[in-house]
Amino acid sequence: MWIGAGTLSFLVIVGTVVYLQRPATVVAEAPQTDVPRPPEAVAALGRLRPLGEIRRLAAPVSGFGGTPRVSKLLVNEGDAITRGQVLAVFDSRPQIEADLSALDAQIRSVETEIPLLRRQVLRYSQAAKVGAASMVILEEKQNALTLSQRKRIELIAERRILEADLADSELKSPIDGTVLKLHARVGERPGADGVLEVGASQSMEALIEVYESDINRIAVDDPVTLVSENGGFEGSLTGRVERISPQVRQREVLSTNPTGDADARVVEVQVSLDRDSARRVETLAGLKVIARFKAP
Incomplete structure (x- = not known):
């Protein structure tokens, strides 16, 4: 009986030691899931x-290679404009108008001379046929008529050039749109940026x-x-x-x-x-x- 009780006590002690030395059960943690962050803007x-073409309007070039000054500026930034509208006037316009007036006077004078010279040529031609006038005088009258006719052609060609210069002395809008930016003011000589910019829409x-x-x-x-x-x-x-x-x-x-x-x-x-x-x-x-x- 005593031996049996001792044996039982021994078995209890051994069992307790074995239980305590058993490896502990490790509880695996659930993996953490990263929440995706939305991309930053x-x-x-x-x-x-403007939603359309933009045009930079320049001043005309004068005969000396420079540009005239702005004498009148008829629009402001943000103004609505139409095609053909005058936006600015340059100080070259009065001189061109004066040159045109003088040229017109010369053309009128030549056009008055030409009919007179024609009548003289006709008269001397008829007189030369009957020996009443020399051929030398007839040739002089014919040369004078030819020179007057040639001068008239040259004056008309010169007038066309002045007409083009007169048209360029006013800056007109090539499109319907809006004035975007002014690069020159009254009294200023426009530079490389031109006079102003316009937008087509x-x-x-x-x-x-x-x-x-x-x-x-x-x-x-x-x-x-x-x-x-x-x-x-x-x-x-x-x-x-x-x-x-x-x-x-x-x-x-x-x-x-x-x-x-x-x-x-x-x-x-x-x-x-x-x-x-x-x-x-x-x-x-x-x-x-x-x-x-x-x-x-």
């Missing part, structure tokens, strides 16, 4: 421009300069939201990417932030505005905007 600077689009590192995140038809950088209009405009330029070039639209990178390489993205947005800014050509591109 691309932001870039740009400007508004009053509807607006946006030209955005996207950093070359961000261009792969933008695609045609992506929605775009635009706001004014300097408060040129309230709220925001909406549109879509119309075209992405295949060329990379240097940045032109500079930020008001003085730390901005003026030498950055960008790609031009053309954004067509919704009808309501385009109507709101139809007179704000050249206004700087901030565009935010969002994936559809």
Whole structure:
């Protein structure tokens, strides 16, 4: 009996030791799943421009190789214009008008002489046939008539040149559209930029300069939201990417932030505005905007 109780105690102690030395069960933690973050929108600077051709109108070149001064400027930036409308007048116009008047007087004088010379040639020709006039005098009258006729032709050709100069002394719009920018004022001599710029359409689009590192995140038809950088209009405009330029070039639209990178390489993205947005800014050509591109 004593031996049996001891044996039982021994077995209990051994079992307890074995249980305690058993490796603990490791509960595997469930793998954590990262929630994907939506890509951030691309932001870039740009400007508004007319949806159509833009023409830079220059002053005529004078006979000395220079350009005349602006004597009258008949439009302001943002004005709607029509084809053929006079936009500016140059100070060369009064002199051209005076030259035309003097030339017209010479033409009238020659045209008066020609019939008289013709009658003299006819009279001396008839007299020479009967020996009443020498052939030398007849030839002199014929030469005088020829010279007068030639002078008339030269004067008419000179008048056509002056007429062209007179037409160029007024700057007329070649298209219907809007005055975008004035490069010269009254009294100034226009430089390489010309007198002014006109846009062929009053509807607006946006030209955005996207950093070359961000261009792969933008695609045609992506929605775009635009706001004014300097408060040129309230709220925001909406549109879509119309075209992405295949060329990379240097940045032109500079930020008001003085730390901005003026030498950055960008790609031009053309954004067509919704009808309501385009109507709101139809007179704000050249206004700087901030565009935010969002994936559809």
